[in-house]
Amino acid sequence: MENPLLLALFFFLIAIFYSSVGFGGGSSYLALLVLAGVDLFVLRSTALMCNIIVVSGGTYIFYQEGYLNIRRTLPLVLASVPFAFIGGYLPLSSKFIFITLGFTLLLASVMLWVKPTHNEQHSVVERTGAVAAVVGGVIGLVSGMVGIGGGIFLSPVLNLMNWNKAKKIAAIASLFILVNSIAGLVGQWMQHPPYLDLNWSWPLLIAVLLGGQIGSRLAVLKFSNTTVQRTTAVLILIASLKILNDHLFGF
Template identity: 75%
Template sequence: MDNTLLLVVFFFLIAIFYSSVGFGGGSSYLALLVLAGIDLFVLRSTALMCNIIVVSSGTFIFYQEGYLNVKRTLPIIIASVPMAFLGGYLPLSAEFIFILLGFTLLIASILLWIKPYNHSEKNEDDFTRKQSTGVGIGGVIGFISGMVGIGGGIFLSPVLNLINWSKPKRVAAMASFFILVNSLAGLIGQWMQHPPYLDLEWSWPLLVAVLLGGQIGSRLAVQKFSHGTVKRTTAVLVFIASLKILNDHLFGF
C-alpha cells in the first residue's frame, strides 16, 4: 500500500476525465488497482464506491441541464439493475473473476477505441426499436458489470453511440445514470454475498480524490468538451491492464 499517494493522484485525474464524458472511471480504477497488486475483493468494492461518488454529481448536473431523459432511460435501467445485483451476488472464485475481468477490460478497450457514428435527427423515428435493443444490452451489461465490479457505462456508451441511440451528450447522461444505479446494485449484491471489503482506513484518500475530480469533470461535461483523446488514452490503459490480468491468470507467460 506504499503507492497510495500515486494512486490518489491518478484517481483524481481519472475522475476528472471520466466524469467529463459521463463515465465513473471504474474500469481504470480497477486497472490501476490490479497493477498495484490490491486484493481482488477490496479493489472491486473500492472501484464501485468511486463510481458512485463520481457519477452522483454528474447525473444530477446532466438532469439539471436537460440532457437526461428519465422516461426513456428507465426501461434500460429496470432491465440492468436486477442483473447487476445478481452478478455481484454470485459466489464466484477469485480466479474466475480475474479472467472475466481481463476479457471484460479487453472488450472495453476495443469499444472505447472505435469511433462512433454521427447521430442524426432522423434516427429518432425508430427510437422504439432502438430502445428494445437497448433493454437487452442493458441487462447483459448490468450482469457482467456486477460480477467484475464496474458500473457498465464504459460498455453502454460506445454501444449506444454505435447504434445511434441519441445525441452524444444524451448518451453520456444516460451512461452516467446507468453507472450510478448499477454500481449501487452491484455493491449491494457483493456485500450480501460476503462481508464488505472496503478498507476505509486505506481507501478514504482515493474516495476524496474522486469526489473532487468528479466535481470538476462533471461541470466540464455540460460544456463543449472533446472527449476523443480521453477515450483513446483510456482505451490504451485498459488494454494494458487486460493483457496483464490475462497473462497472470490465464496464460502464465
C-alpha cells in the same frame, strides 16, 4: 499495497476525464488497482464506490440541465439493476472473476479506442422496451460480475444504435452507471463481508469526488480529448493483458 496518495492523483485525473463524458471511470480504477497489486475484492468494491461518487454529481447536473430523460432511460435501468445485483452476488471463484475481468477490460480498451464519433445531427431511432431491456440486462450482469458500472460498454452501443444525441447518451450512461454500481456493490456485500478499507482508500474517494465535480461541469459544455481517451485505452489494455497472463495463460 501501493501508496494511496499516488493512486489518488491518477484517480483524480481519471475522474475528471470520465465524468466529462458521463462515465464513472470504473474500468480505469480497476486497471490501476490491478497494476498496484490490490486484493481482488478490495479493488472491486473500491472501484464501485468511486463510480458512485463520480456519477452521482454528474447525474444530478445532467438532470438539472435537461439532458436526462427518465422515461426513455427507465427500461435500460430497470433491466440492468437486478442483473447487476446478480452479477455482484454470484459466488464466483477468484480465477473466474479475474479471467472475466481480463477479457472485459480488453473489450473495454478496444471500445474506448475506437469509440464512434457521434454526430449531433443524426436522426434518433426509437427502440422498443424489449431491446432496451436486453441491452441493459446483458451489460448489467457483466458489470456486476467484474465491478464496473457498465457505461464504457453502454455508451458506444447506444451511439451505434443512434439511441439519442451525444450529451443525452452521456446522461443516460451516467444514471446507468450509478444504479448499476449501487446494485453491484450491494450484491458483492451480500455475498462477502464489505471489502472497503477506508483507512487506505479515503484519499481515492476524495480524489474522485473532486475530479468528478470538475468533469461533470465540463460535461454540459464541449469536452473531448482523443489523446487522453486513447492513453486510457492503452492503460486498460496493459492491465487486461497482465490479468490474462497471470490467471489464464500462467506465463
